Amino acid sequence: MSQLSPLSLAQLENSGEFIERHVGPGANERQQMLETLGVQSLEQLIDETVPKSIRLQQPLAMGGPRTEAETLSYLKQVASKNQVKRSLIGLGYHETIVPTVILRNVMENPGWYTAYTPYQPEVAQGRLEALITFQQMTMDLTGMDLASASLLDEATAAAEAMALAKRVSKNKKSNLFFVDEQCFPQTIDVVKTRAEAFGFDVLVGTAEQALENDLFGILLQYPCRDGSLRDERELIAKLHERKSIVCVATDILALVVLTSPGELGADVVLGSSQRFGVPMGFGGPHAAFFGTRDQYKRSMPGRIIGVSVDSRGNSALRMAMQTREQHIRREKANSNICTAQVLLANMAAFYAVYHGPEGLKRIANRVHRLTDILARGLKKTGLPILNESYFDTLSIDLGARQAEIVSAAEKAGYNLFAGVDGVVSISLNECCSRNDVENLWAVLIGPDHGLTIDGLDGVSSAIPASLQREGSILTHEVFNRYHSETEMLRYLKRLENKDLSLTHSMIALGSCTMKLNATSEMIPVTWTEFGNIHPFAPAAQTGGYRQMITELETMLREITGFDAVCMQPNSGAQGEYAGLLAIRKYHESRGEGHRNVCLIPSSAHGTNPASAMMTSMRVVVVECDSKGNVDVDDLRAKAQDLSDSLSCLMITYPSTHGVYEEEIIEICNIIHQHGGQVYMDGANLNAQVGLSKPGVIGADVSHMNLHKTFAIPHGGGGPGMGPIGIKAHLAPFVSNHSVVKLDGPNADSGAVSAAPWGSASILPISWAYIRMLGEQGLRASTETAILNANYMAKRLGEHFPVLYSGRNGRVAHECIIDLRPLKAASGISEEDVAKRLIDFGFHAPTMSFPVAGTLMIEPTESESKAELDRFIGAMIAIRGEIAQVEAGTLDAENNMLKNAPHTLADITSESWDRPYSKQQAAYPLSWVAEGKFWPSVNRIDNVYGDRNLHCSCPTTDSYR
Numbered sequence: 001m002s003q004l005s006p007l008s009l010a011q012l013e014n015s016g017e018f019i020e021r022h023v024g025p026g027a028n029e030r031q032q033m034l035e036t037l038g039v040q041s042l043e044q045l046i047d048e049t050v051p052k053s054i055r056l057q058q059p060l061a062m063g064g065p066r067t068e069a070e071t072l073s074y075l076k077q078v079a080s081k082n083q084v085k086r087s088l089i090g091l092g093y094h095e096t097i098v099p100t101v102i103l104r105n106v107m108e109n110p111g112w113y114t115a116y117t118p119y120q121p122e123v124a125q126g127r128l129e130a131l132i133t134f135q136q137m138t139m140d141l142t143g144m145d146l147a148s149a150s151l152l153d154e155a156t157a158a159a160e161a162m163a164l165a166k167r168v169s170k171n172k173k174s175n176l177f178f179v180d181e182q183c184f185p186q187t188i189d190v191v192k193t194r195a196e197a198f199g200f201d202v203l204v205g206t207a208e209q210a211l212e213n214d215l216f217g218i219l220l221q222y223p224c225r226d227g228s229l230r231d232e233r234e235l236i237a238k239l240h241e242r243k244s245i246v247c248v249a250t251d252i253l254a255l256v257v258l259t260s261p262g263e264l265g266a267d268v269v270l271g272s273s274q275r276f277g278v279p280m281g282f283g284g285p286h287a288a289f290f291g292t293r294d295q296y297k298r299s300m301p302g303r304i305i306g307v308s309v310d311s312r313g314n315s316a317l318r319m320a321m322q323t324r325e326q327h328i329r330r331e332k333a334n335s336n337i338c339t340a341q342v343l344l345a346n347m348a349a350f351y352a353v354y355h356g357p358e359g360l361k362r363i364a365n366r367v368h369r370l371t372d373i374l375a376r377g378l379k380k381t382g383l384p385i386l387n388e389s390y391f392d393t394l395s396i397d398l399g400a401r402q403a404e405i406v407s408a409a410e411k412a413g414y415n416l417f418a419g420v421d422g423v424v425s426i427s428l429n430e431c432c433s434r435n436d437v438e439n440l441w442a443v444l445i446g447p448d449h450g451l452t453i454d455g456l457d458g459v460s461s462a463i464p465a466s467l468q469r470e471g472s473i474l475t476h477e478v479f480n481r482y483h484s485e486t487e488m489l490r491y492l493k494r495l496e497n498k499d500l501s502l503t504h505s506m507i508a509l510g511s512c513t514m515k516l517n518a519t520s521e522m523i524p525v526t527w528t529e530f531g532n533i534h535p536f537a538p539a540a541q542t543g544g545y546r547q548m549i550t551e552l553e554t555m556l557r558e559i560t561g562f563d564a565v566c567m568q569p570n571s572g573a574q575g576e577y578a579g580l581l582a583i584r585k586y587h588e589s590r591g592e593g594h595r596n597v598c599l600i601p602s603s604a605h606g607t608n609p610a611s612a613m614m615t616s617m618r619v620v621v622v623e624c625d626s627k628g629n630v631d632v633d634d635l636r637a638k639a640q641d642l643s644d645s646l647s648c649l650m651i652t653y654p655s656t657h658g659v660y661e662e663e664i665i666e667i668c669n670i671i672h673q674h675g676g677q678v679y680m681d682g683a684n685l686n687a688q689v690g691l692s693k694p695g696v697i698g699a700d701v702s703h704m705n706l707h708k709t710f711a712i713p714h715g716g717g718g719p720g721m722g723p724i725g726i727k728a729h730l731a732p733f734v735s736n737h738s739v740v741k742l743d744g745p746n747a748d749s750g751a752v753s754a755a756p757w758g759s760a761s762i763l764p765i766s767w768a769y770i771r772m773l774g775e776q777g778l779r780a781s782t783e784t785a786i787l788n789a790n791y792m793a794k795r796l797g798e799h800f801p802v803l804y805s806g807r808n809g810r811v812a813h814e815c816i817i818d819l820r821p822l823k824a825a826s827g828i829s830e831e832d833v834a835k836r837l838i839d840f841g842f843h844a845p846t847m848s849f850p851v852a853g854t855l856m857i858e859p860t861e862s863e864s865k866a867e868l869d870r871f872i873g874a875m876i877a878i879r880g881e882i883a884q885v886e887a888g889t890l891d892a893e894n895n896m897l898k899n900a901p902h903t904l905a906d907i908t909s910e911s912w913d914r915p916y917s918k919q920q921a922a923y924p925l926s927w928v929a930e931g932k933f934w935p936s937v938n939r940i941d942n943v944y945g946d947r948n949l950h951c952s953c954p955t956t957d958s959y960r
């Protein structure tokens with residue numbers, strides 16, 4: 001196969017200018033880097049680096065490259081095949097108005113969407129503040145003691161609630177989780193899938209039936225699916241007597257006016273924050289909220305933001321109890337949430353900040369009043385409304401007229417939900433007006449209905465007195481200060497300015513692939529044709545989405561060598577779970593359901609064992625050799641030993657150690673010989689695209705982190721997408737969906753996400769990325785990623801030991817530098833280096849993964865040599881500082897590394913008693929001053945925050 005030489009890349013300038021925009025180093029820079037590496041050409045470097053045995057023989061069969069303008073204009077045409085109607089389907093998805101100040105300054109702003117998960121809290125105080133606001137909002141509205149900083153979606157949150165219930169319920173002998181039949185169908189679907197994987201029993205029935213059974217937990221929906229409002233205080237009290245944990249899925253807008261589930265007695269409350277100003281987007285992404293009692297805090301799934309203090313004793317925020325996270329707890333983790341929904345949680349919190357308690361009440365009351373007027377009109381004409389009580393949803397028995405009415409509504413521009421037995425349900429939302437109520441009367445009753453809004457207006461009695469919220473909500477000042485647009489704009493900007501994102505400098509996080517998220521890729525996300533589509537809208541209205549998704553699937557299949565793609569998982573970790581479920585079902589279908597051992601190399605990401613546990617597999621660790629490769633002898637012996645019970649191997653390729661293992665094909669063969677399946681963790685796919693294919697080298701299933709390799713931004717910790725590629729034999733066993741039937745998977749394959757295609761509205765990003773780059777661009781990206789990583793390894797290798805390398809001393813697309821010897825000699829730790837990098841304006845690389853005491857650096861193809869040189873310069877300067885500590889010329893404790901990061905307050909304080917200058921502290925290299933990034937707090941105390949867990953908004957006073 002002909003390699004793409006630097007020259008041919010230059011020649012591409014005219015045909016596909018996007019490649020030159022996406023790939024950081026220009027032709028001259030590439031030439032210089034090749035010289036540093038002592039190779040003649042990029043081709044030679046790739047030959048030296050990537051094993052022959054895995055190389056593709058032919059270029060990928062796909063068109064392109066295409067220009068940005070061409071791509072957007074084509075996609076606009078595709079999008080126009082989506083018909084935007086007023087969707088009144090409800091079921092957890094509602095039309096909403098994104099306040100434009102949030103749309104432009106957050107959702108469409110790379111300062112927010114290109115940031116990473118806030119593992120370095122000193123450069124993430126802005127989104128941490130937004131997230132703790134999200135938690136405060138959740139606590140206020142749900143009535144719970146404690147809330148987390150978002151989960152993937154409502155249905156997943158319900159499954160997590162079940163898992164929590166099982167962990168904490170005192171009814172240890174029960175294995176039954178009860179689900180009220182009034183829950184949303186997709187939620188029931190996802191809960192059932194999870195229960196089956198865990199080996200729990202699930203019973204779906206009426207709330208009354210719950211009391212006839214012995215259960216460890218129950219899920220209720222409030223308001224109910226049919227719209228009715230039930231005061232479940234008594235039921236909950238009875239369930240508590242029986243030691244059952246009561247979980248309540250709820251509606252965030254309804255909670256503004258309803259008694260909180262916490263007050264009714266719930267132990268866990270969850271739901272979607274979508275209708276707080278996040279577009280429906282054909283299913284996502286949206287942030288789920290999750291609250292529980294203080295006593296269950298150690299069992300909470302997902303992340304929690306907490307208050308701690310920095311080294312000056314000032315209040316500062318960080319992710320609390322990180323040791324519960326899967327990368328540390330591995331198979332003992334509470335959940336396998338890795339990527340969450342930070343950007344969307346931020347947006348929902350800002351929606352609450354923007355409207356404040358009074359604004360939210362106005363919106364909720366208006367929605368309710370319109371619903372009430374609609375209902376009065378319908379009742380007047382004798383239409384049977386099934387639910388006496390309601391907030392925004394009416395269920396109407398239309399009998400044989402169901403289909404006719406639904407189609408008449410569609411013609412009039414409305415989507416209603418057609419339920420079972422001739423029932424139609426209608427959920428009103430923030431966007432509805434008097435006009436809509438009149439139009440609905442016309443559809444349901446006929447144009448001569450003779451009703452008038454004013455004639456029917458009156459005081460609603462549809463919310464039972466015992467369920468009307470009393471007392472004030474959202475009293476914290478953050479919800480009461482920023483209601484003019486000027487105030488709001490400045491608030492958003494102030495938070496943004498505290499955070500380091502790709503708009504400042506490279507974020508070289510190994511394994512995270514923080515590449516360019518090109519503007520042209522992002523533009524379509526907020527087009528109304530993509531944003532304003534309900535996930536359960538009729539297929540005829542969603543032609544644009546279906547075409548775009550099919551095209552993306554086709555391209556991903558070509559790139560990976562798989563036969564099919566399942567688009568449902570919302571993150572890589574969820575992809576792992578979906579893939580392992582498919583493997584499990586495949587074995588069962590062959591009468592080999594007893595196969596339950598999952599082999600995982602010791603180098604694996606913690607999410608691998610966490611996912612294996614979610615499918616009740618037994619994790620057996622395979623050792624690595626001294627070079628960081630899988631110990632093939634150990635693998636062979638364990639596969640042999642466990643041959644009868646072997647389910648699968650989970651392996652990352654190239655490895656988490658950043659090398660292309662030569663033995664990968666043999667490794668896959670060994671597993672297959674013993675009847676096992678190969679799950680390839682696709683986090684490192686950026687080192688394969690265009691050069692090799694997981695499906696060709698032996699994987700049966702693999703996830704693709706679209707937010708790593710395929711340019712979806714990380715959103716400050718989500719959204720993401722983790723679709724899985726599967727071989728034909730596994731294809732029947734991947735997720736289907738209970739509301740929207742999918743072609744391909746078996747009808748009885750349960751869902752892993754609430755929406756049929758996961759977070760569909762961000763798929764145009766990956767679609768555009770692939771189409772604009774085309775075959776040459778994709779390959780050029782991979783090759784440049786390898787070039788950049790090897791350049792980095794070579795230059796840094798002169799100052800720090802590079803831990804692992806493959807053939808010819810080359811690394812793949814990332815490299816690990818070992819700080820342990822320096823720590824032994826100087827006491828300076830990897831954390832000190834990470835914090836000192838902030839003084840240079842850089843985010844730290846991945847710390848202590850996959851090896852403790854190291855930094856893993858992944859530059860990606862998008863960074864120019866100039867930027868790599870700045871980062872390398874910073875690391876060399878830091879090495880020099882460490883040398884001074886080693887030599888004793890710098891104090892071992894009071895030095896710029898231990899004191900890092902330095903804030904503006906440090907530098908401007910009256911007293912400066914440090915044994916190094918202010919200049920050295922804040923401007924350690926000459927270029928740092930140009931665009932200096934100031935961290936807003938000093939180094940944050942990790943231990944204090946966990947010992948004194950405080951997860952609600954601090955008052956402004958406590959910041960001072």
Ligand SMILES: *Cc1c(COP(=O)(O)O)cnc(C)c1O
Nearest residue numbers: 338339511571572573605607683
């Ligand atoms: C990022 C990553 C994952 C998990 O992906 P998420 O999308 O964050 O859930 C799994 N394995 C490896 C090696 C990763 O780097």
